[in-house]
Amino acid sequence: MAELPGQIRRMSGGISQLIEQIYGFSRRCLFRVISMGPIPSHLAFIMDGNRRYAKKHSLEDGSGHQAGFSALMSMLQYCYELGIKYVTIYAFSIDNFRRKPEEVQSLMDLMLEKIKSLLEKESIVHQYGIRVYFIGNLALLNDQVRAAAEKVMKATAKNSRVVLLICIAYNSTDEIVQAVKKSCINTSDNIEASGNYKHEDRDSDIEGTDMENQEKRIQLVDIEENMRMSVAPDPDILVRSSGETRLSNFLLWQTGNTQLFSPAALWPEIGLKHLLWAVLNFQRNHSYLEKRKKQL
């Protein structure tokens, strides 16, 4: 008789495992159907609404971010299962440093904890063979977080199946400024190099024009190459949760042709149905765009 509660516990544990397996199986079947159409290669997420979620459910602030992290793990799992190769997330913006110091510290602590957990054996990184990049002005992070991030990047450098780009201490205008600076430096170096060459040649007639041509040679590709996000193609879809429709200085250069999707759900409430909606919309637009291209 004393065994009964134990037996019931084991049975309900077994049933919920079974339900999970059925759910996982149906999901994978659904994904197989959907992937008969075009699948986006890169999805980006602005994970907005964690604090509002905490308020809504009368939780402490930190719990909102924890719930947000769980939602993120599920979303990554769905994306990679569906066959999406690149996922980018806006984890922490340079603008967010202007929040109250206690909140910034608590976010840094949470991020440190989660970054470290990526290296654990059971983590999603190992499950899906994810290569992780941390994109941003990492010098702005405290030493611990930066070191942890660099460790993860190094440890996953050989993974090649799928990619996760975590934008931290990032904003797009900063990224563009850094790329512009690098392009200017490269150009000056090129000019100096050709200048030296010209001195040897003593061909002063061509020198002026050639210097002009060197500057003119800053092309789009120069800026693009120097962007921190150049390790991934431009996103096909950008999802911002919680109903706000603005980019908040995220991937401005890269989202010129990206489809924007703003479900009203707060980030911890985001789920499979939102991903499906985004992908189905992408497929619908994709066929419309292909048709228009053919018409032209």
Next chain:
Amino acid sequence: MGEKEKRASNRKMPKHVAVILDGNRRWAEKRGLGTSEGHEAGARRLLENAKDCFAMGTNTISLFAFSTENWERPEDEVKCLMALFEKHFRAEMPFFQRDKIKILVIGNRAKIPESLRGLIEEVEEATKSYEGKNLIIAIDYSGRFDILQACKSLATKVKDGLIQVEDINEEAMEKELLTKCSEFPNPDLLIRTSGEQRISNFFLWQSAYTELYFPTVLWPDFGEAEYLEALTWYQQRQRRFGRRV
């Protein structure tokens, strides 16, 4: 007070409104009309909306009239669009002068017909002294082109020793972008009609914190009522710029 005046007295009006005028061709198709009639209807709607917008206290209106990618459209359509721009620049000069609207055309002028280029210079010259109302028309413009030309300009300054590479920052970029002509270079509100939810390479840098509004109505049908709806939506936004409210 009329609806417009009430809005104008509300402090939370966008100072800079950007518009991607999408849907002219679909509008024409729906009515069994030709593409050129669609664009003509779009142009008329544009002028009406600009008048309303300025009346409600907006300082700058930007229009994505022709993108770099639009050169790929059929030759007839491109010719028709260029002719439309010429026609309206000419016809609306009196309106610009009467209402003291400063006209600024941004984009790569190299490929547009010479007659249009000359006319643009005329209009810009005639309206350059006006202040308080700016109408920015983007022709052969793309956000990436804008950032690239800013980069080239900064590279030249570095080469000439006017600035150091370390001086290149966000402010330095904003001084070089083509929107430097306005006191409010970054749009508060961007409206793209016809339901497409993408920026299509319009303002990229400048849209960092812009509220994006995507009504499904086609551009020639986007009138005063629709604009008031957009404003109401805008005024309900909580703009945090990354901080807590």
